[in-house]
Amino acid sequence: MIGFGKRVSREARAVVTGAGSGIGRSFAIELAARGGSVVCSDIDEERARETVALVDAAGGTATAVVCDVRESDDVVALRDRAVEWFSAPPTLLINNAGIGAGGHTVGNFGLDEWDRILQINLWGVIHGCHHFLPLMKDAGAGGVINVASAAGFAAGPRMAAYNVSKAGVMSLSETLAAELAGTGVRISVLCPTFVKTNIFTGEDIEAGAADAAARLARVVGMSPGRVARMTLDAHDRGRLCVVPQLDARAIWLSKRLTPATHARLGGLVSRLAPFTSED
Numbered sequence: 142m143i144g145f146g147k148r149v150s151r152e153a154r155a156v157v158t159g160a161g162s163g164i165g166r167s168f169a170i171e172l173a174a175r176g177g178s179v180v181c182s183d184i185d186e187e188r189a190r191e192t193v194a195l196v197d198a199a200g201g202t203a204t205a206v207v208c209d210v211r212e213s214d215d216v217v218a219l220r221d222r223a224v225e226w227f228s229a230p231p232t233l234l235i236n237n238a239g240i241g242a243g244g245h246t247v248g249n250f251g252l253d254e255w256d257r258i259l260q261i262n263l264w265g266v267i268h269g270c271h272h273f274l275p276l277m278k279d280a281g282a283g284g285v286i287n288v289a290s291a292a293g294f295a296a297g298p299r300m301a302a303y304n305v306s307k308a309g310v311m312s313l314s315e316t317l318a319a320e321l322a323g324t325g326v327r328i329s330v331l332c333p334t335f336v337k338t339n340i341f342t343g344e345d346i347e348a349g350a351a352d353a354a355a356r357l358a359r360v361v362g363m364s365p366g367r368v369a370r371m372t373l374d375a376h377d378r379g380r381l382c383v384v385p386q387l388d389a390r391a392i393w394l395s396k397r398l399t400p401a402t403h404a405r406l407g408g409l410v411s412r413l414a415p416f417t418s419e420d
């Protein structure tokens with residue numbers, strides 16, 4: 142059984158969703174560097190294979206599996222393929238796949254888009270937890286890292302669907318922390334602000350907002366490699382909420398200590414930052 146001090150990220154049998162880019166790719170490379178074997182899954186086969194090639198080049202062991210996390214059957218097939226490839230249950234699942242969305246106020250963001258965001262960012266994580274956790278609980282060992290965002294608690298304006306999806310991931314993870322106590326399986330939830338990845342090029346971010354976010358990420362964003370390393374270390378220490386950046390910690394504190402001021406600041410940002418096609 143994995144005790145509290147066991148380093149789950151060392152020599153892991155790991156499955157990473159959304160491993161074809163950004164934070165997911167960095168998780169795969171870092172896990173391989175820590176002696177693990179990694180199933181790199183992504184909706185985009187070519188990108189997943191690129192990550193496998195990078196892991197191979199660094200002397201690690203990985204395989205690519207195509208999986209759309211919106212589809213429960215795909216996630217079942219991913220789990221079964223992982224068990225077959227490892228010849229054992231996975232010891233670490235990273236529910237990382239996600240897309241960005243923003244730039245529109247509620248009422249101006251289509252319901253189809255709401256659905257798409259929640260399907261990928263929230264249901265994708267629910268599918269992963271639902272289909273993998275029974276295996277880990279039976280084994281009495283393992284870990285799950287869910288990738289949320291500081292948006293899950295910041296509740297910034299013009300990104301309601303993204304905020305709601307990430308708040309859902311945080312709530313699911315906090316619930317699991319209680320449910321998994323004493324099972325040997327641990328859970329962490331990652332809540333970063335800006336990370337330098339490809340997320341700002343997605344079709345669900347309004348063009349002006351995407352430009353502004355990409356510029357900010359270039360200036361203040363953390364590298365995905367650093368985020369992956371900090372998160373795996375925090376998971377090894379048994380930490381539930383991983384908030385890697387100072388700005389994210391400041392937002393977390395302001396929300397907790399002065400909730401009314403936090404909400405007023407959000408209103409100010411919404412009025413003073415007219416950068417989208419709605420303005």
Ligand SMILES: NC(=O)c1ccc[n+]([C@@H]2O[C@H](COP(=O)([O-])OP(=O)(O)OC[C@H]3O[C@@H](n4cnc5c(N)ncnc54)[C@H](O)[C@@H]3O)[C@@H](O)[C@H]2O)c1
Pocket residue numbers: 158159160161162163164165182183184185188208209210211237238239240241261288289290291332333334335336337338339340341358
């Ligand atoms: N980059 C940031 O600033 C930032 C900040 C906070 C949280 N996050 C979260 O980090 C996670 C990773 O994002 P990233 O920044 O590395 O973005 P990214 O766009 O670089 O990578 C996301 C990967 O997910 C894959 N993907 C998209 N839809 C999928 C689906 N339905 N099924 C399986 N794979 C799918 C994409 O093909 C891509 O390879 C996301 O959950 C995102 O919300 C990112």
